[in-house]
Amino acid sequence: MEVLGIFRDIATAGQGVEALVKAGFAEGQITSLTSVPYPDGVLVPGGRRSWWRWLTLAGGLVGAGAGFGLAAGTAWLYPVQTGDKPIIALYPTAIIVFEVALLCAIVGTVVGMFLEMRLPPRDKRLYDPAIAEGCIGISVTVHAGGEVVACGEAGEAGTCIGVVAALAAPEQREQAEEIMRQAGALRTRTE
């Protein structure tokens, strides 16, 4: 379950996040939805380490192999002598390897990016078109509730005290909505 609060500007949104954290929500549960990128930490901490850029390298390596296969492999499969040049010629092979490697690295980057973003999403997620017009969305992911949540990846020790997570899901939701409305949210949406 997710609760989305729509704030008019960055200041109120910041207060909302602050209040949520004070009330016991973990940083890992809260994220911001904005139509313009804000530096990490303006609303929520970001920049956790991730592996997706290895896909660029992997793409590059796969591409280099494919390029080598194309240039050298096909020449070797069907050797035709031309102009006293070697069948597997170094210079053309290097060019093809370079091109295909970069192509696959680019494709790998885009694929990795989408994988890391988990886009396109499998199910419909909460959103509000007002975000496009400059409003700030603060989204709180509500846990199933009833158990203490272990400290999440993004949350620092001590921030995920589990007080909120111990509550039942509907209660958590109400609490989040209440806090955000008090902080100045224009409206909240739940799903």
Added chain:
Amino acid sequence: MGKLTSPYRWGMVIDLDRCTGCGACVVACQAENNVALCDKQQIGEGRGMHWLRIERFWVGTYPDVRVRFLPVLCQHCHDAPCEPVCPVYASYHNPDGLNGQVYNRCVGTRYCGNNCPYAVRVFNFYQHEWPPPLADQLSPDITVRSRGVMEKCSFCIQRIRRAKEEATGEGRLVRDGEVQPACAQTCPAEALVFGNLADPHSRVARLARSPRRFQLLEQLGTHPSVYYLKGGGREHV
């Protein structure tokens, strides 16, 4: 060159001191190889189809003027610039050292034509046709090329093939003089001599060792199979 395992390395010697510029070789080539007939306009546009041309140069100033002839055909280079640039292997090197051209592979990029320093490659700009009686003398041994493909002198590869088949059938190598392309066969002055350069005793190999020999655009390092003979100190005679 070293990789060729064939006992043949076909080559030609053209003795310019013997050439009279009669043009018989040009006609013979045309007839043998189904080379298209071009009209005045096509040739004027620079779209003639000659596989073999006789270049004519005037040497000296009037009244001491001499005319010089230079028959130019595909030089069958060993380091042929035309071959590696072809994207589809239409131009390739055959084991006998010939510079082959596979018409049905050709897509017509004309890159080979640009990169041939001797400008001996001709392109089928037109869909050529042979007027009625002439169509009957088209050789069945060779493709009639469609428009859009590149073609050039093949050293009459159909004749070489036949001679090689006969020799193989008899379990021997092709003898010197057994095969010659139409141009060499026709030359009344015997200015054109064809043979196997790999055999040091062949006539062509002996002539190619002549001190009068030179090659066209030698400085480009294309290593042509065609040698020219000229001079002997009588440059301006």
Added chain:
Amino acid sequence: MSDIPVTAKSAGQLNGELLSSLRPPSRRWYLLVLLLGAVVAWGLFAFAWQLTHGMYVTGKNRPVMWGFYITGFVFWVGLSHSGTMVSAILRLSQANWRRPILRAAEAMTVFCIAVAGLFPLIHLGRNWTFFYMMPYPNQRGLWPNFRSPLLWDMTAITAYIIGSSLFLYLGLLPDLALARDRASGWRQRVYGVLAMGWRGSAHEWSVYRKASILMAALIIPVAISVHSIVAWDFAVTVVPGWHSTIFPPYFVIGAILSGVAAVITLMIVIRKAFQLEDYLTPLHFDNMGKLLLVISLLWTYAYFVEVQTTWYAHEPIEWEVFSFMAGTYTVPLLLMLIGNALLPIVTMCFQRLRRSIAVMLVVSLLVNVGMFIERFLIIVPSLAHKNMPFVWGSYAPSWVEISVNLAAVAGFTLLFTLFAKFFPIVAVTDVRELEVLQAEVPLGRAKLPAIVGEE
């Protein structure tokens, strides 16, 4: 950063203004599309004419077997360097004035390289067998020859088309989400699918920013290699005048020159067509003018180096090519020197001229006229006077070649016009991001930037 005027507009206002190009088209737009479509149709007719008749309908002959088509190819590949130059390089160097123009430049790259890719196919003697050049297991049992520079071309252009399309798409992603939120009906569905469910969460933005920088860094070597390979088509041959080691860097510089000039032209057109006077200010033209000046100086240097080495060596056949060019194509040669060197170098030295839209339009157009001539003068004179004087020739384009080249211009413009109507042509998010970055907070009597240290 600081010299860009801060416009105090709300996000909604900005969205409205910058996405104005997405409004339903006017009658003039339809008229333009119709006109461009007609020119493209004429070009298709000319191509069909060539297809059914044979290559003799072009001006080509022996020895000049490449002509206007390859000129067009090299020219369009050159133009395609605009997007990479403006977008990727300026992104990496964190030049903020790139923001309003980067989308147009990236789109231009994609369409230019697509148009360029058609030329080698149009120019084939047997166009219907173009697939012989593609590497796939086939019944002919033959793979293409990767030793041929044409295959390098094909690989590089494929890489560049895909790479630059992805680069364009990556930049579009947040804007597509924006367009999705503002649109309705079928447009909303299309944008929705293309936006991939983008919400702009903090994590998405963080990944997105890293991906943008990475892509910019990856696309630049591709762009440079593409034009180097196009130069190698000529440089690796034994044709006098083509066989020159300076060609790859010289071609890359020429490509960037024509690319930058084309972006300036495009900026002027977009500014006028979509009333973006507030976003494409004389300051942007000033910066582009400086860039043009630098590249033009570089081009002049490269050209000088090429000519002077040939002149000094005076190798007979190479010098023959140059003399033939200067003698037969004197007027184009002078036009090229004026358009590529004299005019941009003289005018772009002055701030007043750099900030004058009219001057920029004239200069940028003439640079590209000059660049087309430059490509022509590289290709044709060398072929016309190759090593064997007996087969020297000449070349003039036929109506078919001219029509196809004109149709390429129209086709590019048409693609661009359609793109501008259906997709955000100004990078809205990037422009709005700048507004955020430039926001100031009062501290005592001073005002300080709210965000320091970020891009």
